[in-house]
Amino acid sequence: MTKDPKQTISKAVQEAFSSVLGEQYKDANPVVRLSQNPKFGDYQINGIMGLAKKLGQNPRELAEKIKDSVDLASFAESLEVAGPGFINVTLSLPALITLCEEMDTDSLGVHKSEDSHPIAIDLCGVNVAKQLHVGHLRSTIIGDSLARVFERLGRKVYRENHLGDWGLPIAKVLENLLSTGVDLHAISIEDLNTAYKDAQFIAKDDVAGLETAKNISAGPHRITELEEQNAEAIPAQERAKSTLVRLQQGDADLLSNWEKLIDCTMKEVYVSLDLLNVKLGPEHNRGESFYRDRLADTVDAFINAKLSEEDDGALIVRFKDRKRPLLIQKSDGGFIYATTDLAAIYFRTQELKCDSVIYVVDARQRDHFKDLFDAAALIGWNKTPDGADVMFKHIPFGSVLGDDKKPLKTRSGSSVTLSSLLDEAIARGRAEVRRRSEDEKSQTHGMSSKELSTIGRQIGIGAIKYADLSNDLVSDYVFDMDRMISFEGNTGPYIQYACARIASLLEKSGETSFSSRILINTPQERLLILKLLQYGNVIQSVAQHLEPHLLCLWLHELTGAFSSFYQACPVLKVEDEAIKGSRLRLSELTRRVIVDGLDLLGIEVPQKM
RNA sequence: GCGCUCAUAGCUCAGCUGGAUAGAGCAUCGCUUUCCUAAAGCGAAGGUCGCAGGUUCGAAUCCUGCUGGGCGCGCCA
Numbered sequence: 001m002t003k004d005p006k007q008t009i010s011k012a013v014q015e016a017f018s019s020v021l022g023e024q025y026k027d028a029n030p031v032v033r034l035s036q037n038p039k040f041g042d043y044q045i046n047g048i049m050g051l052a053k054k055l056g057q058n059p060r061e062l063a064e065k066i067k068d069s070v071d072l073a074s075f076a077e078s079l080e081v082a083g084p085g086f087i088n089v090t091l092s093l094p095a096l097i098t099l100c101e102e103m104d105t106d107s108l109g110v111h112k113s114e115d116s117h118p119i120a121i122d123l124c125g126v127n128v129a130k131q132l133h134v135g136h137l138r139s140t141i142i143g144d145s146l147a148r149v150f151e152r153l154g155r156k157v158y159r160e161n162h163l164g165d166w167g168l169p170i171a172k173v174l175e176n177l178l179s180t181g182v183d184l185h186a187i188s189i190e191d192l193n194t195a196y197k198d199a200q201f202i203a204k205d206d207v208a209g210l211e212t213a214k215n216i217s218a219g220p221h222r223i224t225e226l227e228e229q230n231a232e233a234i235p236a237q238e239r240a241k242s243t244l245v246r247l248q249q250g251d252a253d254l255l256s257n258w259e260k261l262i263d264c265t266m267k268e269v270y271v272s273l274d275l276l277n278v279k280l281g282p283e284h285n286r287g288e289s290f291y292r293d294r295l296a297d298t299v300d301a302f303i304n305a306k307l308s309e310e311d312d313g314a315l316i317v318r319f320k321d322r323k324r325p326l327l328i329q330k331s332d333g334g335f336i337y338a339t340t341d342l343a344a345i346y347f348r349t350q351e352l353k354c355d356s357v358i359y360v361v362d363a364r365q366r367d368h369f370k371d372l373f374d375a376a377a378l379i380g381w382n383k384t385p386d387g388a389d390v391m392f393k394h395i396p397f398g399s400v401l402g403d404d405k406k407p408l409k410t411r412s413g414s415s416v417t418l419s420s421l422l423d424e425a426i427a428r429g430r431a432e433v434r435r436r437s438e439d440e441k442s443q444t445h446g447m448s449s450k451e452l453s454t455i456g457r458q459i460g461i462g463a464i465k466y467a468d469l470s471n472d473l474v475s476d477y478v479f480d481m482d483r484m485i486s487f488e489g490n491t492g493p494y495i496q497y498a499c500a501r502i503a504s505l506l507e508k509s510g511e512t513s514f515s516s517r518i519l520i521n522t523p524q525e526r527l528l529i530l531k532l533l534q535y536g537n538v539i540q541s542v543a544q545h546l547e548p549h550l551l552c553l554w555l556h557e558l559t560g561a562f563s564s565f566y567q568a569c570p571v572l573k574v575e576d577e578a579i580k581g582s583r584l585r586l587s588e589l590t591r592r593v594i595v596d597g598l599d600l601l602g603i604e605v606p607q608k609m
Numbered sequence: 610g611c612g613c614u615c616a617u618a619g620c621u622c623a624g625c626u627g628g629a630u631a632g633a634g635c636a637u638c639g640c641u642u643u644c645c646u647a648a649a650g651c652g653a654a655g656g657u658c659g660c661a662g663g664u665u666c667g668a669a670u671c672c673u674g675c676u677g678g679g680c681g682c683g684c685c686a
């Protein structure tokens with residue numbers, strides 16, 4: 001099994017800590033990093049200065065002592081104390097070669113996790129009777145990418161598509177459709193969309209919300225919005241409520257219509273999910289309706305644990321450190337989303353026995369998730385039945401913005417549907433591919449229209465996914481198709497292209513297996529190998545920090561390292577067969593790592609482009 | 610009003626429990642092509658890390674205050 005050199009160095013330094021400073025320092029973090037500058041060697045050890053400070057010792061002297069005690073045998077060529085107390089490590093060529101050959105297996109140096117608990121990832125969040133929009137794009141692809149990473153590490157992942165398929169909003173839509181006499185056998189997603197908007201607009205009796213908004217001096221937009229909504233509310237509201245009651249009572253006709261609503265919505269959803277190349281299907285649907293018979297028990301659990309109290313007729317859970325409570329039951333006895341979310345937490349931690357529950361939901365719901373997680377902790381659902389601590393994590397991703405730096409809208413002001421966004425991306429990808437295929441020297445020259453279409457789709461979709469995933473999750477980003485689709489810079493197509501070039505190179509070599517000994521003759525080969533060796537560690541970091549952009553950035557760096565190598569080191573034309581074999585093997589290994597890495601981002605790699 | 614969050618090069622963004630001269634990409638300028646995809650590579654230039662204090666050998670990073678943007682604030686999700 002291979003190791004990132006970082007781990008080997010860390011371990012050796014910790015042993016040195018133990019022998020120089022005593023047993024109690026064997027777990028101190030040596031803070032080993034890849035050197036920022038080649039003149040400082042391959043790796044630098046930064047942790048000694050902090051330790052010296054804590055111990056009141058001279059950092060340089062301590063570094064010298066540690067250096068003399070570190071046993072890296074033949075692993076490192078040299079260790080040097082530098083600056084205020086760094087130790088710079090230069091690896092030996094034989095060590096680099098061995099490590100590189102060791103990672104050249106199916107695992108690519110990625111170690112399996114030892115935690116056998118499953119992980120639940122709440123993603124996508126389809127609302128029945130609504131089309132997917134750009135917000136779903138982020139939730140879906142970030143969640144899918146994290147799921148792939150955990151699966152790569154050997155974890156069992158439950159992708160939970162927590163559909164908004166129950167409750168008053170759905171009853172409103174059903175009521176609206178039935179009262180306007182639409183034939184539910186022949187409905188389209190557009191019909192549903194219209195009904196949803198009408199229902200939302202008409203049947204929103206939010207007098208209380210308006211009062212609150214005024215009391216807390218909410219923005220003028222919010223207040224006008226609420227005032228408009230109140231106008232025609234009451235009768236439709238009453239009809240919707242009675243529809244909901246009948247639905248909850250299991251009215252057969254209504255349930256059958258309800259299912260048609262879901263089928264119609266999901267049919268569209270699957271088309272988009274399929275285009276997006278995410279591993280998400282009907283088997284991942286576990287929506288609000290799934291929890292409908294568990295809500296009363298959920299509330300009872302809080303009542304029995306004396307964690308809830310009545311307030312204005314509603315049931316709330318209070319927290320010690322803040323005024324804002326969590327409302328779990330309405331004054332009319334009905335349940336709301338928080339109840340469902342708590343029921344889902346119970347299910348995920350106590351029945352599925354997940355020790356991580358990850359919510360990929362936009363940043364606006366921060367407070368809600370904080371409340372949920374704290375409520376879950378109060379009642380003890382933050383431990384699995386076998387006693388493991390559960391990590392609850394909300395990934396509060398930012399918004400997708402338009403040129404105007406405001407949430408992405410169409411020219412007419414409505415929100416952009418996901419399918420239109422995907423269509424645009426695919427059209428752009430195809431246009432690029434077609435244009436390039438006209439060049440006689442292009443590898444894609446003369447390919448069939450069908451083949452070009454497929455490649456164009458992979459590029460267009462890869463472009464928007466990479467652009468999305470390569471940003472820090474919490475920040476908003478401006479949707480700029482021109483930048484995303486560019487074959488230059490930190491983009492999906494750039495990396496896909498580099499990969500296609502390698503594939504073409506390998507094909508031209510005529511070889512099918514690449515197992516020559518690795519040789520290092522140039523700085524570029526050395527840098528490429530150092531980069532490759534980090535792969536396993538990068539995947540671990542993504543899993544630990546839940547940040548796919550770390551993988552994107554690293555893949556871009558790897559691609560850069562390969563480009564430099566490829567520029568400086570002839571592969572097919574080099575005379576020495578041993579060097580040629582080594583460079584082919586390095587190229588092939590790089591290609592496999594890029595393909596694997598892009599796969600973890602859910603991005604396909606065309607063989608040619 | 611209370612709370613959360615963000616602010617780094619002209620633009621888009623990295624910066625990993627505090628570390629060496631704050632890094633990429635785009636755009637700009639220069640160089641490289643008898644050469645495996647130039648859809649490239651190499652180099653130059655470009656920053657008061659929003660502002661002001663503080664902590665210390667050392668701060669973009671931690672603390673406090675301020676400014677500016679975004680978001681949220683029980684019976685909607």
